[in-house]
Amino acid sequence: MAAGNIVQGALFTVMVVRAASLRDPGFEKALAQQIARSPRFFQSAPVVLDLRGVENLTEASDFDTVRDKLHTLTLTLVGVQNAQPAQLEAAIAAGLASFAPNSGAQARAGAAAVPPAPRTRVVGEPVRSGTQIYARGGDLVVTAPVSPGAELVADGNIHIYGALRGRALAGASGDAGARIFCTRLEAELISIAGRYLVSEQLPAGVQAAPVQVALVDDQLTITPN
């Protein structure tokens, strides 16, 4: 059997119950009335508990209580969403699934929530003198030469597949882990997280060479690639 046949994706409609409404004394009665109107639709229907605005429910036993309560209404609690890290941990311990979005703990829980990919801006044309390109919140990739008098700015890394003859400022909003890569360094200025070197400070050995630039011990460090 091919591996692809073991796990398959499917889409289901699932009801969401707001945990905040559980506190409402009239909640149970209102829900029971609604179920009575169309009992077949609600028979063993899966339910996700939305924890937005709820601070308690941080123990697995809390979720067991909620599960039992919903069970008396013929509903089956299958998971949580909008959970704080502690709530998510408790919910998973109680055998519930994590439905996106949940804050923070996706990696720890190994669950389905995926962080939004940082945006990368790709430029395929030569960057001409007088042009400024800013990749806000992500990386900047240029697959053409960058002319003297042009300026590249990125909150993340800057990659240039070509000659860098203008300025390149990576980690513009303070990310000291950002780097600059280029296949030919002839820059007027390079900067990472505010630390900079101008052209005449660049070591002779790296001129016109393929390099990467990183911040090491708060010093701009240029390494030939």
Next chain:
Amino acid sequence: MAKVIVITSGKGGVGKTTTSAAFAAGLALRGHKTVVIDFDVGLRNLDLVMGCERRVVFDFINVINGDANLNQALIKDKRHDNLFIFPTSQTRDKNALKREGVERVMEELKQQFDYIICDSPAGIEHGAITALYFADSAVIVTNPEVSSVRDSDRIIGILASKSRRAERNEPAVDVHLLLTRYDPARVAKGEMLAVEDVKEILSIPLLGVIPESESVLRASNTGTPVVFDEESPAGRAYVDAVARFLGETREMRFVKPERRSFFRALFGKA
């Protein structure tokens, strides 16, 4: 379909007007009906270089403002039937170049001509932007020195962002490099940028290399486009450039230092 070609550079004094005159005359010599327009309002020179300064009555600005019609302002070249000069005003400034007026004149010219050559003023202000706005093709006139190359780079960027083609998301203006005032001997000595260096920095196709030549100054001063001087290396280089623009393949001439003959060296004649 008429084609609008802007001759531009960003930097002044690199040979835009010389090139406009030579290119327009070159296209006319190849049988295309061509008009060359002076966009350098207030610093009118094209009429001098074309040798028609004593025949200017109405100008580009008069036509833009509706004070004269096109045929009153167009000056027919005395050397070639296909060649027309559209002079500008010396008394006005660039603000007289109103975009709607220019557009109307361009549309009218397109009905009559195969090629419309726009001689741009220097700079990146209103005059230069208006000259390049309607362009289908651009000839970037560049001298082999760093400041000219940088200004050319800037103007190429402006063509890609501020031309009408860019604004309308149409196919980009097709851009050609013309290297002027090139002196292979000085390149060999490292005093001038080599063709390859300029090509690499600007990364656009090379239309031609015009050698530094005394015939250019003589042509300007006598009001004769240099392509009419068949003896001149610069004239021949312009003829080649026009041929390449029209799609022909021609070998690049005048890019290697000339070997001075024994007798020339002996008698010191350059």
